[in-house]
Amino acid sequence: MLAGVLAGCGNGDSMESIGGPTMGSTYSIKYVRHANLPAPEQVRSEVEKILAEVDKQMSTYRSDSDVERFNDLPANRCQKMPASILKLIRVGEQLSEQSEGSYDLTVEPLLNLWGFGPRAREEKVPNAQALAEVRQRVGYQHLRIEGDQLCKDAAVEVDFNSIAAGYAVDTIAAKLDAMGIHNYLAEATGELKAAGKKLDGSPWRIALEQPRDDQQVAERIIAVDGYGVSTSGDYRNYFLQDGRRYSHTFDAHTGTPVSHTLASVTVIHPSALMADGLSTLLLILGPERGWDYAETHNIGAFFVIRADTGFVIRTNQAFERLSGGKTE
Structure with a gap:
């Protein structure tokens, strides 16, 4: 950009x-x-x-990433996660609450449905029934953190594309500072x-x-x-x-x-x-x-x-x- x-x-x-x-x-x-x-x-x-x-940890384009393994879980399951992912979940929750749910990390099913996500088939406007069904699997309120685990009470899928790169840049900047740069x-x-x-x-x-x-x-x-x-x-x-x-x-x-x-x-x-x-x-x-x-x-x-x-x-x-x- x-x-x-x-x-x-x-x-x-x-x-x-x-x-x-x-x-x-x-x-x-x-x-x-x-x-x-x-x-x-x-x-x-x-x-x-x-x-x-x-x-x-965060790529939605590789099946072995931490987030995609979590996304494949059914509802009412938990998965141990790195501290970095739990940090981003907390940031996402804060932004979701402050935007009254307009910003949400669990939009991956919507992205796929409309043709923009990693599992998308084609770019098109979905019908009302398909949209209503997918919206049942979207919502930050379905996520919770228990210790070092991320849990979900619905079959939500997390997408970090709106914050992962920024997190990477902050981490790189901290490393440069630590190296004396x-x-x-x-x-x-x-x-x-x-x-x-x-x-x-x-x-x-x-x-x-x-x-x-x-x-x-x-x-x-x-x-x-x-x-x-x-x-x-x-x-x-x-x-x-x-x-x-x-x-x-x-x-x-x-x-x-x-x-x-x-x-x-x-x-x-x-x-x-x-x-x-x-x-x-x-x-x-x-x-x-x-x-x-x-x-x-x-x-x-x-x-x-x-x-x-x-x-x-x-x-x-x-x-x-x-x-x-x-x-x-």
Whole structure:
């Protein structure tokens, strides 16, 4: 969702870059290497261990992951889970409660039914009976944590795609800090966190992408230091039927894709995990409810809203403060 990082250059110490495939997309790390700091291959090894662990635990596209083994369980069963998954379940519950059930981690049956999930057959609008049946298997209230186990009282299926990448970025950032690397930009599948400065002492600058599916155009450039940034939008993964657009972003309360005019939301937050989840939550809520939520909870948010004449930008004071104001 982010158009990219505007690179800078400096003198003296080196700017190192690593990257590769992950989670069906890519990751990239840029960091300033001073004397005695780890070489790129050592950093790569540590980062890819983290990404492999997140994939093994949270991927809905591999049958042996922890979450998919849980999803295969029938109702009224429990499964021992890693602490990371239980943490995300708690975050999801918090966001669900605050959005009155519109945001929900148990949307995987809906994603599959509408053609967007890992077990989807085709992209199409389901009939009312099929939708009603699947909605019986959606709802965060059917999950509970008992010690180190995750339990369910209905045949719900969990999908971490709205927060797993943000969690991975936070974990990578913590590892970089532990390795003595304090000037970096860490990105995975478009979620990112930046800290410190570039080689020349200037801030990391991030290009926010205009919500278009035909080309990448920078809508805004922001400076980031010590924050996670996440953009959620409805403009890449969707299908058309009978002249209507259906996106992959679902309101779990209704069981249908969102249909408002909010095209994308960027959130800046100290936690990449929370930025990831909140950008999805605000996109689900839409241009009015989402804006009110962001203001009430003091969330830095950048809204791109569809209008007859193109796109309308709406950004709040929290976003301007955290992003250092408009840089270009």
